[in-house]
Amino acid sequence: MDRKIRAAIIGTGGISGVHMAGYKALPNVEIAAVCDIDVPKAKAYAEKHGVGCDHVYESYDEMLKKEDIDCVSVCTWNAAHAPATIAALNAGKHVICEKPMALNQVQAQEMLDAAKKNDRILMIGFVRRYGNDCRVVKDFIDSGAVGDIYYAKATYLRRHGCPGGWFGDKRYSGGGPLIDLGVHVIDLSRYLMGNPTPVSAFGATFHKLGNRPHLKSTTKEWVATAQDPRFGFSVEDLATAMVRFDNGAVLSVECSFDLNIKKGVGDVELFGTKAGIKLSPDVEITTEMNDYMVDIAPYGETKLSFEGLFESEMAHFVQCVESDLNGARIECRSPGEDGVTIMKILDAIYESAATGHEALIR
Ligand SMILES: NC(=O)c1ccc[n+]([C@@H]2O[C@H](COP(=O)([O-])OP(=O)(O)OC[C@H]3O[C@@H](n4cnc5c(N)ncnc54)[C@H](O)[C@@H]3O)[C@@H](O)[C@H]2O)c1
Structure with a gap:
């Protein structure tokens, strides 16, 4: 690929730090935008990680509309996993969503359905x-x-x-x-x-x-x-x-x-x-x-x-995304199907x- 993969992070709390570090460790990824309902927190996080203040959002819907992104990390509290993931998938982005996949199997199935409908990768953060x-x-x-x-x-x-x-x-x-x-x-x-x-x-x-x-x-x-x-x-x-x-x-x-x-x-x-x-x-x-x-x-x-634990997980996600962009998708090691189960x-x-x-x- 002759350009970098553009990633965004939704939810800028504790676990987002390892997603950020995982992306930053890869030369073929750039962080395009970050989002959190706690805007001061998102701004401080963006500044710490060198993401421009024009690319900080309170609403993931707005971020997904405005930003040119290939993939998204969903790092919110569990109740926001399903709505954020479904919005990103419907916007045509590949998603890695933290564990647990959702609050319940109904939400998890809706997320998987959205991935299938949009033919996007949905990986679950089963880091172990x-x-x-x-x-x-x-x-x-x-x-x-x-x-x-x-x-x-x-x-x-x-x-x-x-x-x-x-x-x-x-x-x-x-x-x-x-x-x-x-x-x-x-x-x-x-x-x-x-x-x-x-x-x-x-x-x-x-x-x-x-x-x-x-x-x-x-x-x-x-x-x-x-x-x-x-x-x-x-x-x-x-x-x-x-x-x-x-x-x-x-x-x-x-x-x-x-x-x-x-x-x-x-x-x-x-x-x-x-x-x-x-x-x-x-x-x-x-x-x-x-x-x-x-x-x-x-x-x-x-x-x-x-x-290197989370770095391996994030590297695998990026490999999956890259393989899709190159037209030959590899098998995801922790797919949404297992999240639903x-x-x-x-x-x-x-x-x-x-x-x-x-x-x-x-
Ligand atoms: N894989 C692991 O080992 C591991 C470890 C810790 C946490 N986690 C998972 O990561 C997720 C986040 O945990 P955490 O410890 O980072 O929590 P946290 O409270 O530190 O961060 C969550 C962030 O999500 C934000 N948020 C909530 N709703 C949002 C929305 N609609 N849009 C944008 N931002 C929103 C909150 O404001 C908060 O900043 C949880 O699902 C948790 O289970 C996984």
Whole structure:
């Protein structure tokens, strides 16, 4: 291509920083415009990143109308993912939307429909798919070393760690640790299991500890951020579930913002007919060798590294966009279709938690 790819960012908060850094690391991308309903914040962000003040917008509709853009990062709070993404797709832009894809599967399906109708790329920010640990584990699984995976565990437990603000307000977030943290490990587990189709979920959510703003911090582990009077706290503090897939495999899920557990845990464990394999803290394989049960660790660094993690995700998105502009689109590694499936799982867990019965996924 003889020109740079022109990208824009909607939502200039925390995560937009890694989208910006990812774009800036690539010589074939320029940031055309940024947008946030908080205009002073967007202006300061634009200045920091060298985006001209004429290219700062309060409204993404106006930005999409005025700016010559190839692709858009949607980095807003969850409630704005669907409307911003659909507007960008309808304006003919390719989109990377942060996780969770939307507030629910209905919105997620509308986003996917808009991508299909406009023949645009819709990638979801399932960043764990781009991790060094995921790469090693997927390699073992793809080679057949783990055998058939029939059980998996997706765990993301914080002792005390709602990010605060809108994350705790269901109207903006859609839910608590399940939709915010669980989404990462549920997607990673399903991806490593070979993306089986979910058929049902049995889940439970709890509102027992709340946000515990009175707790004093004595640790570097996640702690709640300052309260924001604009937002309430209306999300679960713990969610747990069993998800069943059409191949008979089952995924157990546990995630919390607040739980009386000694230490937070983040892990994905997969159990196959030939071996078990876990990702954290380092990749480890449990299997049999010479009629002994053995635990094996690959030599070298396999702990999830954040160095280059988001950059790999953003580089893949830009590669997808470039391939489209060059007329030969490559396959997206975290497509909107998988985002919809994950939203179906999350909806079913919340539905089951509300009814007390298993929820079917169609
Ligand atoms: N992939 C990851 O590991 C990861 C990590 C953190 C956050 N996230 C996701 O990124 C998203 C943003 O999280 P954050 O921590 O950056 O939140 P944040 O609160 O720091 O930033 C969100 C920004 O969106 C803006 N916004 C809201 N509605 C808007 C609209 N209609 N138009 C323009 N701007 C709008 C807000 O004003 C705010 O500045 C969330 O969906 C979150 O789940 C992903």
